[in-house]
Amino acid sequence: MTSLGLFALVIGLASLFALLNERLLRLPLTIGILVFSLLAAALLLLAEAVLPGSGAAQARALLAQIDLPHTLLDGALAFLLFAGAQTVDVRALWGRRYSVLALAVLGTLLAVLLFAGGIWGVFGLLGFSISFPWCVVLGAILAPTDPVSVVGMLRRLGLPGPIQALFAGESLLNDGVGVVIFTVALSVAMDGGSAHATRLAEAFVWEVGGGLLVGLA
Structure with missing residues (x-):
C-alpha cells in the first residue's frame, strides 16, 4: 500500500469511528475514536484466533511497513x-x-x-x-x-x-x-x-x- 493509500485509510477509519461515536456513544471525540479503535483491534485479534488468516496478519504486515516512531514524533505530533x-x-x-x-x-x-x-x-x-x-x-x-x-x-x-x-x-x-x-x-x-x-x-x-x-x- 502506498503512503497516500495508507493516509486515506487512516482518515477514513477515523471519520467512520467519529460518526459511530456521535450516533452511539456520544463521548468526547478523541476518546470515542480511541474506544472504537480498540474495539476494531480486538475484533481483528478475535477473528484471527477463530479463523487464522482472516485479517490480523495482513494488518500486522501493513503496520510493519510504517516507521511508527518517525511517523508519530516527526509527523502526527506536529x-x-x-x-x-x-x-x-x-x-x-x-x-x-x-x-x-x-x-x-x-x-x-x-x-x-x-x-x-x-x-x-x-x-x-x-x-x-x-x-x-x-x-x-x-x-x-x-x-x-x-x-x-x-x-x-x-x-x-x-x-x-x-x-x-x-x-x-x-x-x-x-x-x-x-x-x-x-x-x-x-x-x-x-x-x-x-x-x-x-x-x-x-x-x-x-x-x-x-x-x-x-x-x-
Whole structure:
C-alpha cells in the first residue's frame, strides 16, 4: 500500500469511528475514536484466533511497513500540536507564561516519575525484571496529555479565557518536554542504564535548543 493509500485509510477509519461515536456513544471525540479503535483491534485479534488468516496478519504486515516512531514524533505530533495551538488565546497564554512553564516542565517531570515508579512496581509484582530507565521511557510516552482533547473539553465547559489558556498552554508544551525526556531516557535505556553526562546534556540541548530555534523561525 502506498503512503497516500495508507493516509486515506487512516482518515477514513477515523471519520467512520467519529460518526459511530456521535450516533452511539456520544463521548468526547478523541476518546470515542480511541474506544472504537480498540474495539476494531480486538475484533481483528478475535477473528484471527477463530479463523487464522482472516485479517490480523495482513494488518500486522501493513503496520510493519510504517516507521511508527518517525511517523508519530516527526509527523502526527506536529499536526496535533498545530491543531491545538491555533485555537489558543495568545495574549492570555502570555499572561500566564510562568504558570504554564512551571506546569509543563515540573508537572510533566513529576508525572513521568510517578508513571515510571508505578510501572516499575507493577512489573516487579508480576515478576518481570524491567530496568527503571525503560519504565521512564514508557512514562514519558504516557504522561503528556492530548492538546486537542484538552482544548475541546475546556471549550465545552465554558471556562474563562485565562483559565483555558493556562490548561491549553500546559497541554501544548508538555509534549515537547515529554519528547525531551523520552529521548534522554531512551538513550540511557539503550546504554544499559548508564550514559555519560555530556551525552545527556548534548541530547537535551539539541532537543530543546533545536525546537526553540525552529519555533522562533
